[in-house]
Amino acid sequence: MRIAIVGAGALGLYYGALLQRSGEDVHFLLRRDYEAIAGNGLKVFSINGDFTLPHVKGYRAPEEIGPMDLVLVGLKTFANSRYEELIRPLVEEGTQILTLQNGLGNEEALATLFGAERIIGGVAFLCSNRGEPGEVHHLGAGRIILGEFLPRDTGRIEELAAMFRQAGVDCRTTDDLKRARWEKLVWNIPFNGLCALLQQPVNLILARDVSRKLVRGIMLEVIAGANAQGLATFIADGYVDDMLEFTDAMGEYKPSMEIDREEGRPLEIAAIFRTPLAYGAREGIAMPRVEMLATLLEQATG
Amino acid sequence: MRIAIVGAGALGLYYGALLQRSGEDVHFLLRRDYEAIAGNGLKVFSINGDFTLPHVKGYRAPEEIGPMDLVLVGLKTFANSRYEELIRPLVEEGTQILTLQNGLGNEEALATLFGAERIIGGVAFLCSNRGEPGEVHHLGAGRIILGEFLPRDTGRIEELAAMFRQAGVDCRTTDDLKRARWEKLVWNIPFNGLCALLQQPVNLILARDVSRKLVRGIMLEVIAGANAQGLATFIADGYVDDMLEFTDAMGEYKPSMEIDREEGRPLEIAAIFRTPLAYGAREGIAMPRVEMLATLLEQATG
Numbered sequence: 369m370r371i372a373i374v375g376a377g378a379l380g381l382y383y384g385a386l387l388q389r390s391g392e393d394v395h396f397l398l399r400r401d402y403e404a405i406a407g408n409g410l411k412v413f414s415i416n417g418d419f420t421l422p423h424v425k426g427y428r429a430p431e432e433i434g435p436m437d438l439v440l441v442g443l444k445t446f447a448n449s450r451y452e453e454l455i456r457p458l459v460e461e462g463t464q465i466l467t468l469q470n471g472l473g474n475e476e477a478l479a480t481l482f483g484a485e486r487i488i489g490g491v492a493f494l495c496s497n498r499g500e501p502g503e504v505h506h507l508g509a510g511r512i513i514l515g516e517f518l519p520r521d522t523g524r525i526e527e528l529a530a531m532f533r534q535a536g537v538d539c540r541t542t543d544d545l546k547r548a549r550w551e552k553l554v555w556n557i558p559f560n561g562l563c564a565l566l567q568q569p570v571n572l573i574l575a576r577d578v579s580r581k582l583v584r585g586i587m588l589e590v591i592a593g594a595n596a597q598g599l600a601t602f603i604a605d606g607y608v609d610d611m612l613e614f615t616d617a618m619g620e621y622k623p624s625m626e627i628d629r630e631e632g633r634p635l636e637i638a639a640i641f642r643t644p645l646a647y648g649a650r651e652g653i654a655m656p657r658v659e660m661l662a663t664l665l666e667q668a669t670g
Numbered sequence: 671m672r673i674a675i676v677g678a679g680a681l682g683l684y685y686g687a688l689l690q691r692s693g694e695d696v697h698f699l700l701r702r703d704y705e706a707i708a709g710n711g712l713k714v715f716s717i718n719g720d721f722t723l724p725h726v727k728g729y730r731a732p733e734e735i736g737p738m739d740l741v742l743v744g745l746k747t748f749a750n751s752r753y754e755e756l757i758r759p760l761v762e763e764g765t766q767i768l769t770l771q772n773g774l775g776n777e778e779a780l781a782t783l784f785g786a787e788r789i790i791g792g793v794a795f796l797c798s799n800r801g802e803p804g805e806v807h808h809l810g811a812g813r814i815i816l817g818e819f820l821p822r823d824t825g826r827i828e829e830l831a832a833m834f835r836q837a838g839v840d841c842r843t844t845d846d847l848k849r850a851r852w853e854k855l856v857w858n859i860p861f862n863g864l865c866a867l868l869q870q871p872v873n874l875i876l877a878r879d880v881s882r883k884l885v886r887g888i889m890l891e892v893i894a895g896a897n898a899q900g901l902a903t904f905i906a907d908g909y910v911d912d913m914l915e916f917t918d919a920m921g922e923y924k925p926s927m928e929i930d931r932e933e934g935r936p937l938e939i940a941a942i943f944r945t946p947l948a949y950g951a952r953e954g955i956a957m958p959r960v961e962m963l964a965t966l967l968e969q970a971t972g
Contacts, residue, residue, distance in 0.1 A: 667881045
């Protein structure tokens with residue numbers, strides 16, 4: 369399959385590398401890492417085993433890539449205003465667009481530009497960071513859940529899931545993408561938010577009882593917001609315990625938003641906080657702790 | 671009147687200097703500023719006019735001072751565990767103890783140690799900072815509201831108020847000390863908390879609409895907590911607007927808790943946050959934003 373990786377940060381580089389190693393025809397749209405990857409290839413340091421791709425197809429502009437079968441979007445959501453410029457040259461009839469980005473609103477924005485029928489959403493549970501140029505570090509997890517943006521049964525997401533599994537990614541499909549997106553927010557909102565605000569890794573947050581209680585309170589607000597969105601099945605409050613257990617096992621992991629803050633990048637506050645807050649408010653659900661966290665992040669970094 | 675100042679920080683030095691200038695017999699218990707004040711006296715830089723007291727009675731230990739008519743307590747509340755050691759040598763029959771400290775619980779703790787009948791509470795609205803040793807900076811306000819800890823009419827707080835007014839302090843009395851304490855918390859909780867957490871002055875917080883809205887939300891929670899405490903008259907929600915207007919006029923003022931954080935001192939989280947939260951919870955009032963702010967402060971500085 370001809371695949372373009374748009375947004376080749378930690379997520380795009382990692383999944384792109386796995387797909388190339390598995391035999392797919394992968395084209396990376398690069399910026400920071402262009403020189404390093406063109407010269408020395410891409411090194412993946414992974415808990416599942418390190419590997420190097422000595423030859424990688426790297427490009428500086430989407431026009432050099434041209435139309436693809438699949439566009440995998442891994443952009444930071446604060447760069448979504450560049451969708452048109454970065455993705456249009458990659459699209460022809462039949463091109464599928466898969467966004468593995470964080471938060472809410474990405475599929476909607478892509479659908480408006482490129483047509484809803486192309487759009488597939490993926491929720492990635494991946495602990496990864498960029499290292500030096502030409503390197504990517506996979507620290508844990510990596511599971512992807514794929515779902516159609518428009519509810520339908522084309523079989524194509526099963527094919528994509530099979531391709532990811534072939535590449536070594538734990539990948540399954542869902543017929544309720546919205547639920548999968550909100551489930552991820554149950555984790556992303558408290559941990560991205562608190563870790564970025566306080567500039568601490570997850571284990572420091574979880575080490576203090578009052579902060580653990582706050583995480584719990586934030587998660588329950590997100591679950592209430594989710595369950596007002598007309599999901600096929602509710603998210604149970606017990607999901608909070610699963611997420612806490614999952615996070616306790618991460619050690620001193622820093623979520624992507626905290627890395628963004630450390631490195632002086634904008635934060636994904638719109639996609640991870642403000643859009644979910646707006647979707648909640650639309651259904652009459654107030655999320656005071658979530659709103660306070662969003663406001664504090666804006667005030668701290670604005 | 672023989673007055674001891676215990677806790678000669680910005681507040682204690684400022685009011686003590688005014689009382690001495692006015693003719694009272696003031697004795698300062700000093701630590702950091704002892705050498706400077708013994709050598710060169712105390713300089714007050716005030717919006718109401720600068721002045722210097724060339725001769726100041728400074729001491730290193732309360733035993734050197736001995737029994738007084740009035741003990742004015744200006745300690746940071748995180749030092750309240752030193753009440754016994756610092757105040758006992760100053761107390762004889764008839765000694766009054768006036769605490770101008772922040773937050774809740776100070777009168778109760780003093781009453782337990784020294785007898786409730788001695789205890790007077792004062793709520794100070796003072797913008798002041800310490801400068802170099804031997805200096806204090808009065809940046810704005812300065813009003814004091816005095817109230818008896820035990821409801822009664824002894825006339826003594828009127829005498830104290832007259833003494834403060836004689837010294838140039840806008841001072842009045844109240845028969846509802848509890849209400850006055852909570853009114854001050856309506857300001858202290860949002861501004862001390864947010865400024866210390868974000869390390870920003872009040873004008874930056876107020877410049878952003880979402881943060882202004884958060885301040886408002888926090889103030890309304892504190893008012894709800896206050897109004898559950900059996901006050902003689904309720905605090906109206908409109909008090910929020912008064913406090914915002916009052917604060918807009920402050921410019922880039924940094925509240926004491928933010929100064930404490932900058933200078934690496936402990937924060938007054940127990941007196942300003944946790945005790946009010948406990949008093950609210952006792953009456954069935956949840957204050958989720960206040961609790962979140964307390965938790966974030968503890969997590970940020972713990």
